[in-house]
Amino acid sequence: MWNIKILSYVTFFYLGCFLLYLGILVFRRRSLEKIATYATMLTLTVHTISIILRWVESHKMGIGHAPLSNLYESLIFFAWCIVFLYLVIEKKYKNHILGAFVLPFAFLTMAYASFSPDVNSRIEPLLPALKSNWLIVHVITCFLAYGAFAISCGLSVVYLLRKTGNKIWDIFPSQKQLDDLIYQTIAFGFTLLTIGIITGAVWADKAWGKYWSWDPKETWSLITWLIYATFIHCRLVKGWRETKMAFLSIVGFVSVLFTYFGVNFLLSGLHSYAKPS
Amino acid sequence: MRVTLQRVLKFFTSVRLAIFLLLILAVACIIGTLLPQSQPPEVYLKQFGNVGSKIINAFSLYDVYHARWFQVLLSLLTLNLIACSLDRFPKTWRILQYNAKKEIDEKFLSHLSFNAHFICKLPFEEAKEKLSALFKKEFSQLEVASNPDFVIHVKKGSISHWGPYIIHGGILVILIGGLISSIFGFSGMMFIPEGEVSNTIFLEGRKHHQVYNLPFSLKCDKFTVEYYDNGMPKEYLSHITVIDNQKKFKTTIKVNGPLDYKGFRFYQANFGVASNPTVTFEVTERKTGKKFTLTAPFNTPVPLPDEQGAIKVVKAFSDLMNFGPAFQVVIQKPNQKPQTSWVLSKFPEFDAMHRKGKYTLVVKDFTRFTGLEVKKDPGVWVVWIGCIILVGGLMISFFIIPQKMWLKLAPHKQGCEVWLGGMASKRRETFKHIFQEWANEVKEVLTCGT
Ligand code: HEM
Numbered sequence: 261m262w263n264i265k266i267l268s269y270v271t272f273f274y275l276g277c278f279l280l281y282l283g284i285l286v287f288r289r290r291s292l293e294k295i296a297t298y299a300t301m302l303t304l305t306v307h308t309i310s311i312i313l314r315w316v317e318s319h320k321m322g323i324g325h326a327p328l329s330n331l332y333e334s335l336i337f338f339a340w341c342i343v344f345l346y347l348v349i350e351k352k353y354k355n356h357i358l359g360a361f362v363l364p365f366a367f368l369t370m371a372y373a374s375f376s377p378d379v380n381s382r383i384e385p386l387l388p389a390l391k392s393n394w395l396i397v398h399v400i401t402c403f404l405a406y407g408a409f410a411i412s413c414g415l416s417v418v419y420l421l422r423k424t425g426n427k428i429w430d431i432f433p434s435q436k437q438l439d440d441l442i443y444q445t446i447a448f449g450f451t452l453l454t455i456g457i458i459t460g461a462v463w464a465d466k467a468w469g470k471y472w473s474w475d476p477k478e479t480w481s482l483i484t485w486l487i488y489a490t491f492i493h494c495r496l497v498k499g500w501r502e503t504k505m506a507f508l509s510i511v512g513f514v515s516v517l518f519t520y521f522g523v524n525f526l527l528s529g530l531h532s533y534a535k536p537s
Numbered sequence: 538m539r540v541t542l543q544r545v546l547k548f549f550t551s552v553r554l555a556i557f558l559l560l561i562l563a564v565a566c567i568i569g570t571l572l573p574q575s576q577p578p579e580v581y582l583k584q585f586g587n588v589g590s591k592i593i594n595a596f597s598l599y600d601v602y603h604a605r606w607f608q609v610l611l612s613l614l615t616l617n618l619i620a621c622s623l624d625r626f627p628k629t630w631r632i633l634q635y636n637a638k639k640e641i642d643e644k645f646l647s648h649l650s651f652n653a654h655f656i657c658k659l660p661f662e663e664a665k666e667k668l669s670a671l672f673k674k675e676f677s678q679l680e681v682a683s684n685p686d687f688v689i690h691v692k693k694g695s696i697s698h699w700g701p702y703i704i705h706g707g708i709l710v711i712l713i714g715g716l717i718s719s720i721f722g723f724s725g726m727m728f729i730p731e732g733e734v735s736n737t738i739f740l741e742g743r744k745h746h747q748v749y750n751l752p753f754s755l756k757c758d759k760f761t762v763e764y765y766d767n768g769m770p771k772e773y774l775s776h777i778t779v780i781d782n783q784k785k786f787k788t789t790i791k792v793n794g795p796l797d798y799k800g801f802r803f804y805q806a807n808f809g810v811a812s813n814p815t816v817t818f819e820v821t822e823r824k825t826g827k828k829f830t831l832t833a834p835f836n837t838p839v840p841l842p843d844e845q846g847a848i849k850v851v852k853a854f855s856d857l858m859n860f861g862p863a864f865q866v867v868i869q870k871p872n873q874k875p876q877t878s879w880v881l882s883k884f885p886e887f888d889a890m891h892r893k894g895k896y897t898l899v900v901k902d903f904t905r906f907t908g909l910e911v912k913k914d915p916g917v918w919v920v921w922i923g924c925i926i927l928v929g930g931l932m933i934s935f936f937i938i939p940q941k942m943w944l945k946l947a948p949h950k951q952g953c954e955v956w957l958g959g960m961a962s963k964r965r966e967t968f969k970h971i972f973q974e975w976a977n978e979v980k981e982v983l984t985c986g987t
Pocket residue numbers: 489492493496549550551552553555614617618621625700701704705708931934935
């Protein structure tokens with residue numbers, strides 16, 4: 261199980277990348293920028309390779325399936341989405357400072373996946389209900405959405421810091437730019453979450469015969485969706501851009517986290533996922 | 538009277554109402570996931586006491602998603618969506634019409650929210666050609682006027698303004714589909730033992746205790762389970778023959794692979810031991826280890842291999858106290874009291890360990906039934922169409938940025954003079970970025986650094 265070992269190293273690489281970004285922030289060394297970016301790119305490449313390796317390994321075991329089937333695999337992919345989207349944004353906006361607020365999400369996710377005893381990292385065969393291409397699309401779109409929401413949450417924290425007016429935060433993009441960036445990432449996340457909920461419904465319709473059954477996981481993704489829809493509309497009401505928006509985007513991300521973890525651990529096992537037919 | 542009517546209209550067209558409704562719906566959903574749903578009243582009484590369970594009853598919190606007030610919220614949202622779209626329509630229309638301005642002068646351009654002005658060394662005629670080529674490549678909607686000066690007006694992505702209407706329309710279609718599903722759809726279960734034919738559906742939900750007879754029948758030829766090497770189930774398969782008057786055809790139904798026929802969908806949902814199963818045993822003689830196969834139809838004595846007595850299956854359970862499929866057999870020998878015992882299919886050693894006798898029994902096979910969930914849902918296609926519209930609308934709204942730009946070129950004693958102006962009716966910050974890039978590109982084409 262090479263992939264698991266490599267992925268646990270990747271966790272520490274992300275910690276290193278985070279420290280590099282933090283270094284930019286603390287020491288104001290522009291020279292660190294390139295190093296931080298390249299280090300992150302390299303780590304993402306290794307991360308990608310180990311996901312592919314895991315896929316290949318599952319095929320070698322004769323139970324081949326995309327590595328998106330259990331909590332471990334989804335966490336690994338979640339972290340991948342965060343870093344990937346972050347690098348896209350960094351390239352587009354040429355600002356290297358935001359990394360310090362985004363990479364911790366990736367590092368913590370990877371650490372949780374790799375080192376928590378609750379997370380089972382073995383490759384296991386798929387239950388019949390999980391054998392569906394719709395499910396793969398569902399998982400990929402949902403996690404890209406979650407990644408985008410994680411980034412918008414990090415940016416919202418930056419926004420609130422920027423708003424304090426303290427000179428330290430002047431190296432960040434302006435409030436206007438941040439606001440726009442938050443909106444862009446949420447727009448992206450919202451679209452993908454919509455597709456994710458829909459493909460999930462198509463899958464549920466195929467597997468259980470109900471496209472919507474108010475199962476807690478489903479319902480919480482709807483709650484998340486409603487919160488972000490509120491966010492999108494708040495901009496239309498005069499004077500609601502600023503702090504309210506940043507606040508809503510953080511609340512939205514808390515809801516994402518609850519959809520992802522809380523439902524599994526706090527609401528009793530109603531998720532139809534594991535229900536044998 | 539008019540005033541109140543206007544107030545009511547204004548109330549329904551406001552985005553504030555939309556925000557309020559979205560948040561209240563979110564809160565309702567949260568309650569629905571935190572409070573156990575559809576439990577008998579005693580459970581609530583025990584958990585939440587007298588007052589708590591009264592509140593729960595008063596607001597139908599035991600079934601939030603089907604409560605009257607939840608439906609009222611959804612209806613309000615629908616009204617809000619319709620009213621708001623109608624209200625905004627004229628404004629959007631005006632924005633889209635706003636390009637009629639033909640006289641483009643410096644004053645107009647410098648009053649636009651985004652503008653740039655520069656002077657380049659390139660001769661007028663040459664600059665004209667280069668600019669035409671540049672804009673033609675990128676913009677489909679292009680108007681050129683060269684009298685008296687050279688003016689280009691370009692725009693792109695106006696469709697983005699229709700995005701919200703498409704999104705909200707999609708949501709309406711989904712809500713309508715959901716309504717059709719809940720009024721005209723039904724679901725139920727069908728149980729067919731292997732080898733038998735059935736057309737009876739036991740309805741679920743609001744219509745439970747009722748049966749529905751299909752206009753055609755299904756025969757279950759065989760039900761099989763496939764396993765992975767580690768013992769986890771891999772596939773549940775029903776081999777079915779559909780019998781519709783003279784027409785007959787074979788098909789399989791598996792998890793994630795439902796059967797669609799005449800507007801009905803059949804899902805693999807369940808399986809178990811048929812109520813009157815025929816059981817096949819592997820019978821081993823204890824002393825010699827000789828093995829025989831014995832097939833016993835339900836409740837029918839079948840002679841043992843030595844002809845000294847008979848065995849009869851008298852009870853069958855799909856799951857006996859979590860031990861899985863279990864069969865009660867009675868072994869009758871001449872001049873002896875009948876011996877009654879359980880044989881468990883998941884635990885092959887059980888019989889040998891717990892029963893004395895000449896032979897030991899192991900279950901090899903038995904008749905199963907397949908449980909199919911049957912659905913008729915005329916709304917589902919409406920929902921999917923709504924979803925496609927919704928996603929399309931989101932893409933158009935978010936990823937197409939409307940761009941409107943004007944460029945004026947005039948001869949100048951150093952070469953030529955350029956004014957560039959742009960207008961954003963949406964996403965100003967992003968448009969600013971785009972406009973900047975256009976300004977840079979124009980400068981680059983005309984080779985006139987900053
Ligand atoms: C589940 C419900 C809803 C969802 C998911 C939703 C989603 C959206 C989205 C994604 C946009 C696009 C914003 C943009 O283009 O930048 C939008 C715009 C808008 N929505 Fe909604 N919406 C919902 C309900 C409503 C309701 C009930 C109203 C009624 C007042 C409403 C009023 C508007 C308005 C006025 C706009 C702005 C249009 C513009 O930019 O010109 N929405 N909505």
